[in-house]
Amino acid sequence: MPTYVYACKDCEHAFEIVQAFSDDSLTVCPECNGSLRKKFNSVGVVFKGSGFYRTDSRSSSSSTAPAAPAAPAKAPAAAPAKTASSTSA
Numbered sequence: 001m002p003t004y005v006y007a008c009k010d011c012e013h014a015f016e017i018v019q020a021f022s023d024d025s026l027t028v029c030p031e032c033n034g035s036l037r038k039k040f041n042s043v044g045v046v047f048k049g050s051g052f053y054r055t056d057s058r059s060s061s062s063s064t065a066p067a068a069p070a071a072p073a074k075a076p077a078a079a080p081a082k083t084a085s086s087t088s089a
């Protein structure tokens with residue numbers, strides 16, 4: 001089912017909710033009963049997915065830690081942060 005993201009026009013409360021296609025769109029803010037605005041709906045896409053964050057942390061760690069070129073190239077993608085912290089500690 002798609003995840004819909006709503007934001008309140010009145011109190012800026014924003015939240016995600018998983019709804020079926022057949023469900024009606026929400027229109028009332030659960031926080032203040034104000035008017036909701038549907039920001040977008042992502043069908044099958046979870047924008048909080050680890051893929052985005054992993055890519056981001058990899059690029060940032062490689063740019064902020066150029067002093068560790070000795071890291072084995074075959075290290076798994078999830079390892080660099082852990083290795084960096086233990087090495088610097």
Ligand SMILES: [Zn+2]
Pocket residue numbers: 008009010011012013029030031032033034035
């Ligand atoms: Zn509200």
